[in-house]
Amino acid sequence: MILELQDLHAGYRRLEILHGLSMRVDRGEIVSLIGANGAGKTTTLRAIHGLVATTGGRIVFDGHEVQKMRAHQIVRSGLVHVSQDRALFGDLQVVENLEMGAYTQSRSTVRSSLDEVYELFPILAERRTQRADTMSGGQQQMLAIGRAMMARPTCLTLDEPSVGLAPNLVAQVLEAIKRIRDTGVTVLIVEQNASQALAISDRAYVIESGSIVLEGTGSELADDPRVREAYLGV
Numbered sequence: 001m002i003l004e005l006q007d008l009h010a011g012y013r014r015l016e017i018l019h020g021l022s023m024r025v026d027r028g029e030i031v032s033l034i035g036a037n038g039a040g041k042t043t044t045l046r047a048i049h050g051l052v053a054t055t056g057g058r059i060v061f062d063g064h065e066v067q068k069m070r071a072h073q074i075v076r077s078g079l080v081h082v083s084q085d086r087a088l089f090g091d092l093q094v095v096e097n098l099e100m101g102a103y104t105q106s107r108s109t110v111r112s113s114l115d116e117v118y119e120l121f122p123i124l125a126e127r128r129t130q131r132a133d134t135m136s137g138g139q140q141q142m143l144a145i146g147r148a149m150m151a152r153p154t155c156l157t158l159d160e161p162s163v164g165l166a167p168n169l170v171a172q173v174l175e176a177i178k179r180i181r182d183t184g185v186t187v188l189i190v191e192q193n194a195s196q197a198l199a200i201s202d203r204a205y206v207i208e209s210g211s212i213v214l215e216g217t218g219s220e221l222a223d224d225p226r227v228r229e230a231y232l233g234v
């Protein structure tokens, strides 16, 4: 196991959003957390990255208690996040955005990380000198993921990577996430787009009102009548 959330309580000031949430991610897996708007998916990721206060429970990443670490220490420990808003530097070039992601790395590793990201997303190599804000939504998502990979994560978390993308781009982004997993990086995805996320997931959890209500393999959940009715529109 690389990441474990045990009986987690977290929220905003006195408003508790996560009510004793427990889940785990094993090394080398893609795990997805699916749920409706407002269920607490983003709050879960923010808690993992030290961006919201937890009021109970534990988050353990690679043997370390995340709650005792600062946000930059969490990144250095190998846990790297791609937020839903992508947070790119719009007026900087593609390559400059990628280099920003490598701020925790030594100069010597930046070159090889860039080569790996360009192999993963050839479009970023083609557009390396283009300003980030002139790229399409799908390309910007690839850039955000590429920038996260520049930090050489052992575990990557992604908040709704498919949001706002045309279906063929969703497929490309999810395909790239599978390739990232195949290089040995563990992946946790939060998604409303449940069917596509489940299709690439080794395991998945369903969150409702701040608690986990179902878990299983990606295919078990894709076949579960409750999931099909509530999240797959079947």
Ligand code: ATP
Pocket: 012, 015, 017, 035, 036, 037, 038, 039, 040, 041, 042, 043, 044, 192
């Ligand atoms: P979405 O798909 O809309 O992002 P989500 O499952 O990620 O949904 P969260 O963003 O975690 O849900 O939100 C869970 C609850 O927390 C919602 O009721 C939301 O209104 C509330 N919330 C989110 N951010 C804040 C904040 N900064 N202050 C107060 N309440 C917040």
